[in-house]
Amino acid sequence: MGSLDSNPASFDAFAADAEGFQPLNADDVRSYLHKSVDFIYDYYKSVETMPVLPGVEPGYLSQLLQSAPPNAAAPFDIAMKELREAVVPGMTHWASPNFFAFFPATNSAAAIAGELIASAMNTVGFTWQANPAATEMEVLALDWLAQLLRLPNSFMNRTSAGRGTGGGVILGTTSEAMLVTLVAARDAALRRSGSNGVAGITRLTVYAADQTHSTFFKACRLAGFDPANIRSVPTGAETDYALDPAKLLEIMQADVDAGLVPTYICATVGTTSSNAVDPVGAIADVAARFKAWVHVDAAYAGSACICSEFRHHLNGVERVDSISMSPHKWLMTCLDCTCLWVRDTHRLTDSLETNPEYLKNDASDSGTVTDLKDMQVGVGRRFRGLKLWMVMRTYGASRLQEHIRSDVAMAKMFEESVRADDRFEVVVPRNFALVCFRIKPRAGMTEEATEAANRELMERLNRTGKAYLAHTVVGGKFVLRFAVGSSLQEERHVRSAWELIRKKTTEIMSGEVSVQ
Amino acid sequence: MGSLDSNPASFDAFAADAEGFQPLNADDVRSYLHKSVDFIYDYYKSVETMPVLPGVEPGYLSQLLQSAPPNAAAPFDIAMKELREAVVPGMTHWASPNFFAFFPATNSAAAIAGELIASAMNTVGFTWQANPAATEMEVLALDWLAQLLRLPNSFMNRTSAGRGTGGGVILGTTSEAMLVTLVAARDAALRRSGSNGVAGITRLTVYAADQTHSTFFKACRLAGFDPANIRSVPTGAETDYALDPAKLLEIMQADVDAGLVPTYICATVGTTSSNAVDPVGAIADVAARFKAWVHVDAAYAGSACICSEFRHHLNGVERVDSISMSPHKWLMTCLDCTCLWVRDTHRLTDSLETNPEYLKNDASDSGTVTDLKDMQVGVGRRFRGLKLWMVMRTYGASRLQEHIRSDVAMAKMFEESVRADDRFEVVVPRNFALVCFRIKPRAGMTEEATEAANRELMERLNRTGKAYLAHTVVGGKFVLRFAVGSSLQEERHVRSAWELIRKKTTEIMSGEVSVQ
Incomplete structure (x- = not known):
């Protein structure tokens, strides 16, 4: 943007116009x-x-x-x-300390500052050359976070032994992480099964527990999988709504027997609905029999795995193909920031690489650099690594762990309060900072009446403006989700919300009209 | 995030810990x-x-x-x-006024401020209820920009006559806009052709000029189209590298005759390589014969169409199905911001809608609101409309047009200088603020020697650190791309770059070694 507003006939006619519009x-x-x-x-x-x-x-x-x-x-x-x-x-104030819906979008001073600086620099690091610092910062931030999560070296871009075959990329959403890995797995399965072009796509099958985020099933359709070949494996209370590897094996084997090609399994660590944890290692073992790709979606709960007491949820991750988690959910990094790691980046770039003339450069040709455009849907990309690096650099592992533990402790307190009040029940075990609870059916109450009471409770709570809770349905039960962790939240907010829940429940049980 | 660092046994044990970690x-x-x-x-x-x-x-x-x-x-x-x-x-300093590579990532004070506020509020407006203001702001910003572009009412969410059937969404990249419309077109074509599941996908064909951005061909592969059915229509100097509708018709008819199903055409207004403009109206006419979806990719040049003298490039847009353009390229809005409008939003949401229990709410059930998650790949999304609205609210149409015209005037100056120096040639007509030029082959110079001289010029220029130009190949010619418009750029920077180009060219022609 210059300051011209006319068309001078030559450079000689150019004159600095101090009054011109200067957007920056x-x-x-x-x-x-x-x-x-x-x-x-x-x-x-x-x-x-x-x-x-x-x-x-x-x-x-x-x-x-x-x-x-x-x-x-x-x-x-x-x-x-x-x-x-x-x-x-x-x-809807996601930043409110009275926000308990969905999962919190946690945030921090360092993240906002990092995003601001990235917005001002406004670089587009599609290739290494287009912004070496942004590319290397993203690689570094992912390697740092991989270390905090104790991911195996195979997922790291750079280890003490030099550049590895693994690596990662920061994407906008978990959905994109699923999509790009689905496409890579799809193309590998087509090659493996000797498909003529995409003709064999009708034989490819994908798998996930019925508790898996709906966006997985959407991502499968985006990638062209046949809706009839997308298996939603039923779960139940007996596994706390986690995927049962024996059931998975049975379904995959039946598909193979029917001439189909098992291609991809999505395992979730911390489902959106109730925070169920699919057994990663056991699923990887089943997948190995069929050469299927295993992706771990740890969007929310992945952040907790930086604490030793939660890390076991990722056991077996060394045998999966890819894993994603979203610091924009629980690692104090403002939207959007989803980290994807793959064990062999070539399996991604084989499907996603483009090489137009106008992006060719010596660094890319040398094969010594990462061009992040080849690990995502699009070409353009922000300076994505900066804010995540600033969060880790400023708070360090210790503060990040303190933050997770504090949220979990508050959720535990809430859970204990629910358990101590015999009008309520905790519907599934609490794994992280989400408590799924409901008003318990009293003697003679039907499931419908119980749902109505809980729905009424949620609506009354939300109408007060003093708390916002969302719901889910688990095992046929309508359940309130109380998600702790909004970044301005303190114990007093959790306590106030609990008092409000008790008060509204008393009103409902005594037939009182809500007076706000 | 609270301030707990221990696990008190009950709420009574809670105590405000002023020393606790407070990330916000x-x-x-x-x-x-x-x-x-x-x-x-x-x-x-x-x-x-x-x-x-x-x-x-x-x-x-x-x-x-x-x-x-x-x-x-x-x-x-x-x-x-x-x-x-x-x-x-x-x-690589995209914000430098000496940046002339690729397309500029234009930016402004209002955009950065809007993005900062969005980062701090950090809402996740997947549904209307999850943030009514963010959803409505995005819809409003898109309707405003549609008016600036004089898009027909059919692309607007809300007209003076009330809510329409059209509308838009802000995405991260043009690639995503292509992908979601490709998927919608794919599913419609599968239904239309009576496909059993996705079996018919092997018969679906897609079309674009060979100048179309490589990300289109990648998006087709992501959506599962058969690589053998992705038609790259050859262009040449006779159409200034724009898609020839007669050639398109011929190829589409041949496909139909071979039993294939023409599904989607991507027309570009302002190609990345040389700013060629595909004839939108004529392409729409051809597409109509085959019921194929037409998408217009106006990522860069769409911004210019807010000026009356450039609007004709969109003529015929009322007959296409979707159009996207990226304010993060040329409308002073920091990354990322790609606007997609579709004439019938249901054609998108039919393919992209999800409805998990935990996102159900009365507003969505009522059908009176837009849930933007159903028009994109993912679920989560930032408060995307705020910065774009702030740009339009603060600068108004007049400043935005002044900005475009100033850039174009500077590019015109540069072009005239190139034309006035007989060592150079402008390789394709300049349409907007991109000048494609090269050192002209002198008598007896082969094409290889000409390319070598131009490549040497580019490398010498870029090594100075005082300018950054990228290249392309058009019609077999290696060409330098001089893209005007970085937001801090003034005439003096363009003039200095031109002087530097002349100096380096003189050095090369006289066999001097670069001293930089």
Whole structure:
């Protein structure tokens, strides 16, 4: 962007126009950012008092903001005013310490700072050459996190012995991690089964427990797998809703007997619904019989595995093909940041590599560098490693572990409170910082009536604006999910939420109308 | 994150621990961000003096930073020091006004501020309920931009007549926009052709000019299309490397005659290589004969179409199925921000919708809201609309148009200078702010010698650190790409680059050794 607004006929006619539009004028950048920082400071100081879930109706924002883009420029303060007055009141405040829904999107000062700097540098590191520092920082951050997770060396880009065959990439979502590994596994299975082009795709089968995130089944369809060949393996209370390897083996063998080609298994460590943990090692053993790719989705609970007491959930990971987890969930790194590691990066890049003329360069040709575009769906990419590295550099393993343990301790407290009140039950064992509980059916209460009472409880709680909980259905039971860990959360918020739950439950049981 | 570091046995044992780790402590956030803003201010003030392309070797960063993550926490200043001393010297500076490679990643104060606020709020608006304001802001920003581009009402979410059938979503990359529309088109074609599951996929064909970005061909493979059915239509100088509709028709008809099912055509407005413009309307007419989906990829040049003098490049867009463009390229919005509009959102959501129990809510059930997760690969998503809205709200159409016109004027100046020096030639007509030029073959010079001279010129230029240009091959010719528009760029930078090009060319022609 220059400062020209006419078409001079030659360079001689160029003249510095100090009045021209300078979108990155350093003083403006500083001024806008200082205003933004003030806003953020106020927001964090006051978000606790705002209703977690807003009471707005669909279409509310179009009532408040103009429906057409303005022609004229306006002071930045106008946008900030509209942000305060129109946007904030319509937000679901994930940053609120009273947010207990879904999984928390944890965050930290270091992460936000890292993302800000990345936004300002605004590089596009598709190849190593397009930004060596960004590529190497991402590789380093992934190697660091691999060490915190005690992943085997085979998943690391660089070990004390030099450059390895493994490595990773930071993606936007777990879904993308699933998609790119599914495509790699698909192509390998097509080659293995002697398919003519993609003709053999109708014979490829994929597997996951019925508790696996719905996005897995979507990713399979995106990659072209036949919906009829996507196996959702039933789970039950007997395994706490984890995948049963014996059942998996049986289904895979039946598929092979029917002439199908088992291609990919997704194992989840910490399911979204109830935090079930699929047995990674046993699944890898089953998969090995069929040469199927095993991916471990540890989006949420992977973060906990930086603590020794949780690391056993990843036992057997040395025998899987890929693993992903999302620091944007539980490792204090703002969205988006999903880390994917693969044991053999060539198995990914064989399917994902492109080599257009305009991106050719000596470094790529030399084969000594990583071009991260070849491990993701797209080409363009932000400076993704910076914020994750800043989080680890600033807080160190000790603070990160303290953060996980603190959340788990608060969840444990909550769980004990639920267990101590005989109106409630904890529906599945708590593994991490998610407690799945419900109002227990009293004598003579049907499952429908129990669900109605719990649904009523959730709705009454959420309407107060003082807490936001989501639900799930596990084993046919409607269950409330209480997810601890929003980054501004302290014990007092958990305690207040529990008091609110007790109060609303008493109201419901006594037939009282909610008075907020 | 609370402040617990032990496991008290009950709530009674909870005690506020002011010393506990608070990752989002408002004072820390403010302090870290102020330091980051100071860094950014200095960076923008000094980036002009830094080598655009760093002279580092692969693996350089691992020599400078520790290879294992620290256990102890460290002051944020340590991370900032390492950023300054280890990271910055290894960066390719896309923000440098001397950056002329690829396409510029334009940026602005308003965009960075918007992204910062989004990072701090850190919401995950997968459904409307999960953040009504974020969903509605994204819809509004897309409707605003659709108006700036004069897209037909059919692509808008909300018109003066109420909610329409069209709409959009903000994605991370053009590749994702291609992928999700390819999948929607694929599924529609499978249904249309009576396929049993995905068995019919081997009959589906897709089309694009040979100048189309390589990521299109990759997206086709990700979606499971048979590599043998991906048609790369040859182009030549006679159409300035744009897709020839007559040739397209011929190829599509031949495919139909062979029993294949034409499914999808990608038309590009402003190719990456040379900014060729495929004729949108004529392609839509051809596609209509075969019921094939037409997607317009206007990643770079779409931004120019907010100016009346460039809008004609989108003529016929009312007859296509989808269009995407990336404000992170040329509309002063930091990465990542790719806007996708579709004429019938149901055609996308039919393929991409998921409905797991834990995301069910009354608003979604009512059918009156948009759940943006159903228009993208993943589930999680940032508050993507905020920065784009802030850019339009703050700069208005007038400043945005001024920005485009200024870049184009600078490119025109550069082009005229090239044309005025008879050692050079402009290889394809300039359409926007990209000039494709080369040292002209002198009498008796072979094509190989010409390429060698131009390659030498590029390498000498890039080694100076005072300019960074990339290349391409068009019609068998090795060509230098001079892309104007980095957001700190002024005429003087373009002029200096041109002087440098002349000087290096003189050196090469006189056989001098580069002294840089």
